[in-house]
Amino acid sequence: MPKADSAGPLARKDGYADLRGYAGIGDGRTVALIARDGSVDWLPIPALDSVPVFAALLDAENGGRITLAPVEAYTTTRAYIPGTNVLQTTFTTASGVVRLTDALVTGVAGRLPWTELARRIDGIRGSVEMRWAVEPGRALRTAMPWVDNTVHGPVIRVGGVMLSVTGFEHGANEPGTHHLDGAFTTSAGSRHLFAVSGTSREPIHPPNPRNVDRGIDRTVDNWRAWSREFSYEGPWADAVQRSALALKLLIHSPTGAIAAAATTSLPETITGGKNWDYRFAWVRDVAYTLQAMIRFGLREESQAAVSWMLTTIRKHGPELEVFYTLDGEIPDEIVRTEAPGWRGLGPVVCGNDAKHQLQLGPYGDLFDVMRSYVDAGNILDAETGRSLASVADQACDDWQKPDAGIWELEQNRHYTTSKLGCWQALSSAVHLAKLGEIPGDAARWETERDRIADWVNENCWSEERGAFTMYPGSDELDASILLHAPSGFNRGERMSRTIDAITAELGDGPLVYRYTGMREEEATFVACAFWRAGALACVGRIDEARALMDELIPLANNVGMYAEMIDADSLDFAGNLPQGLSHLSLIYTAILISELSD
Incomplete structure (x- = not known):
């Protein structure tokens, strides 16, 4: 498993923690991000895509947080309980040692119908004075919290969200106007707990804190039971399992949808500006996640995600949207808030402008996962x-159109990987038709598949560059072409030379920039680095692929989590986190190398 994360007193710049220092916990509906100093700086309630009432991650002054730490100076070590998304942080002070266990509690039958963050504090040695506070924020500056002293105790209201704080041996103080806090002192063998429960536009029942304490142990057991279902025992197995657990945080259990990331508006550049909301379900990311879950034999999640994806596409198709809400709807227009953003690098947005774009890549993503789903022994309904079949017919027409490409660019072009997305879709459609799983004109699909391949080989290969280029007539390179070694489009000399060209121009050590020109604009894109390793394996360069994986795996933070991007010089995280595509690419590449090595 990843090494325990260790650090001294956390240094915050302008009140903001380093992105590399966060660890995520979740309950199948939302995700909390916890900094090394024990502060919960991100927690939307009730769902991941809700406006967050705890968002110090994006607004240090008014975003809101849940803090818990020793009063005196301390150092910390932390790690997940093996096989779980339950986090343990050990605080060491001059006077003693305490262990904090953080969980978003799950119930006997799955997620609870409310959000329940439980924080258990065990005294290990000596005595340590601890202080905590529950300080909701202003919901990205759209609401103001207040404490309501009811007959059953104080609750905090923020817009439609209602919060209850309960516990035992936690030293609750008199409530403030906008927050609740308390202090207590541990001793060797002592146990203390406080829990924050939340609902949105629903009544709340403050839980019995002793039940919450037992719920932490139940949550550990639930996670371990899920982890035991894994069937992967190949190389880098610990990193693969941790990445799968990170992906599980992003699965929206009410529908089966899979969010691209747990956050919004974390900048991809050191100057800000590329700030996107990734709390939506991209067809691409859902497809890649399904590939991993099918490979692991996780039947329940696979079936839920497939059902969500097909139902959503039927509802809004046959044209594919780039992404959908976690409830399977077309996203609303983007909303820009008044929050300043992480370290002031705004804007902070809810929504994503890419919803207006034509992207052809999702055709390939959809059909590739349906091919894997059927090949794994599943049967499609009529x-x-x-x-x-209707979507395949649409791909036959749409492949000739310019689009925004996989990188959601402003200028539509005939991007190479977009054409290959349609090639991949039609290849899989022909395969499914031959199995009798889909009706339709397979001869047409086969003809258009071959026409696309001929077009790409004729127009998108540059002998001068020694590579497939980003689009016809260009000498620019695009790392996403590496996805089409695993897809089977090319595993020969041309792909091998393309890998070398991408390494020379877009590579920086083990890391890779997305496409030509990005070195000056943003950090490296984590998924691209894993795509390169996978492509190396596909062209027979297994030893290089393995060596690259050995360099990439340690670039996660010390609890095994990846963001969207990593600065090649400082190794700082950038972009939203945890980023599903980063973890997906690690899993997919590890499996691919393992299978090609047999």
């Missing part, structure tokens, strides 16, 4: 078969 309505799904007809729907997929």
